[in-house]
Amino acid sequence: MVRFERVGRTPAERMARAHDIDDLRARARAATPRPIFDFVDGGAGDEGAVHRNRAAFDALQLVPRVLRDVSTIDTSTTLLGRRVAAPIVFAPIGLARAAHPLGEIGLARAAARYGLPTVLSTMASVSPEQLARQVPEADRWMQLYLWRDRDASRAVVRRAADAGFRALMLTLDVPVAGNRLRDVRNGLGFPPSMPLRSALRVAAKPAWAWRTLTHEPIRYALTETGGGDFVTQTDRTLDPSATFAELEWLREVWPGPLLVKGVLDSRDARRLVDAGVDGLVVSNHGGRQLEQAVATAHALPRVREAAGDDTLVLVDGGIRSGAHVAAALALGADAVLVGRPAMYGLMAGGQAGVDRAAELLTSGLTRTMALLGAARVAELEPGMIAN
Numbered sequence: 001m002v003r004f005e006r007v008g009r010t011p012a013e014r015m016a017r018a019h020d021i022d023d024l025r026a027r028a029r030a031a032t033p034r035p036i037f038d039f040v041d042g043g044a045g046d047e048g049a050v051h052r053n054r055a056a057f058d059a060l061q062l063v064p065r066v067l068r069d070v071s072t073i074d075t076s077t078t079l080l081g082r083r084v085a086a087p088i089v090f091a092p093i094g095l096a097r098a099a100h101p102l103g104e105i106g107l108a109r110a111a112a113r114y115g116l117p118t119v120l121s122t123m124a125s126v127s128p129e130q131l132a133r134q135v136p137e138a139d140r141w142m143q144l145y146l147w148r149d150r151d152a153s154r155a156v157v158r159r160a161a162d163a164g165f166r167a168l169m170l171t172l173d174v175p176v177a178g179n180r181l182r183d184v185r186n187g188l189g190f191p192p193s194m195p196l197r198s199a200l201r202v203a204a205k206p207a208w209a210w211r212t213l214t215h216e217p218i219r220y221a222l223t224e225t226g227g228g229d230f231v232t233q234t235d236r237t238l239d240p241s242a243t244f245a246e247l248e249w250l251r252e253v254w255p256g257p258l259l260v261k262g263v264l265d266s267r268d269a270r271r272l273v274d275a276g277v278d279g280l281v282v283s284n285h286g287g288r289q290l291e292q293a294v295a296t297a298h299a300l301p302r303v304r305e306a307a308g309d310d311t312l313v314l315v316d317g318g319i320r321s322g323a324h325v326a327a328a329l330a331l332g333a334d335a336v337l338v339g340r341p342a343m344y345g346l347m348a349g350g351q352a353g354v355d356r357a358a359e360l361l362t363s364g365l366t367r368t369m370a371l372l373g374a375a376r377v378a379e380l381e382p383g384m385i386a387n
């Protein structure tokens with residue numbers, strides 16, 4: 001006799017039927033107007049770097065150890081002096097409210113619930129003060145872009161410090177805008193705007209349209225870019241003339257831990273460590289900038305070697321499962337950042353969706369560690385990578 005049960009009544013129950021990040025992506029796509037989904041999902045040029053990021057993690061073959069008592073798995077680790085539940089950080093995402101009105105607040109709530117740090121973007125749609133007020137329990141880090149207007153960049157750093165953000169992450173891979181062809185073809189402007197011809201695409205997702213129209217307009221919380229497409233906005237605001245000298249004034253205004261994001265070259269890694277940064281993020285911006293960029297899983301071992309054992313090394317781009325997280329750590333990372341997985345969750349199911357993304361990644365890491373014979377994060381080591 002088969003018993004049929006009713007399932008999927010609450011948002012959390014509905015999200016529980018997404019069994020991996022790809023399921024969340026499919027639901028996100030179904031729930032969101034195409035230009036908005038494309039903004040999150042897309043990358044530069046032919047999106048080769050987006051695909052290679054993930055393919056490089058998929059291609060890593062893991063070698064498990066046996067008879068190592070995996071009855072208790074401890075995924076926790078220490079990042080910049082604080083214990084976190086797992087080596088997973090929510091990456092900075094600009095304009096997260098375009099996906100869902102909860103935006104960065106929803107991301108931070110899920111991160112806090114799962115004991116993970118969250119990074120607020122300079123281009124965020126909520127301010128550092130709002131985030132601190134609404135999710136005081138979150139381990140909050142701040143991302144920084146170097147604007148042409150350095151006083152404005154300094155002001156962001158001070159506001160983040162005053163709002164209790166404990167680490168600063170300077171992004172270095174946007175000297176100019178990447179060629180985001182989906183956004184170009186969709187006519188997407190920033191903060192989000194789209195041509196009239198997209199009205200039907202919005203009308204086709206009434207729940208998104210209703211939510212978005214009945215909440216505060218989506219805008220940058222920390223800057224006025226003057227609008228326009230990604231290239232126009234970026235060229236107007238970001239400074240391509242920045243050099244290593246910037247790190248000096250930054251050190252004066254920011255006494256706390258300083259990470260730099262977008263490092264792929266071992267010589268840069270060495271020089272940044274010598275300049276006194278506390279951490280490196282091996283990243284190609286999720287394939288959204290240099291379209292022919294090296295996959296981050298390829299760059300990681302060389303950056304780790306150049307940085308030495310004492311510098312925090314994080315990696316992002318294409319991490320879609322707990323097994324990918326374990327592989328990244330075995331390759332030499334101290335932790336990973338995830339960008340799109342959390343955003344797919346947000347688009348798929350609001351808070352329950354982001355919570356589900358965090359759950360899938362953390363439970364997947366626990367299971368992978370047990371299967372690998374690694375009871376603690378420190379036991380994930382290069383010998384576990386076959387190729």
Ligand SMILES: Cc1cc2nc3c(=O)[nH]c(=O)nc-3n(C[C@H](O)[C@H](O)[C@H](O)COP(=O)(O)O)c2cc1C
Pocket residue numbers: 039040041053091092093094121122123124143171261283284285286287316317318319337338339340341343
């Ligand atoms: C929609 C979106 C917006 C992003 N905005 C920022 C940003 O404002 N600052 C930044 O440093 N990185 C930004 N990134 C890059 C992410 O921080 C991260 O490097 C990337 O998403 C990692 O790749 P993954 O999405 O494959 O996990 C953004 C990524 C996406 C998908």
Ligand SMILES: CC(C)CC(=O)C(=O)O
Pocket residue numbers: 093094095123190230285288
């Ligand atoms: C708000 C956006 C302009 C940010 C973004 O797309 C990015 O940095 O990749």
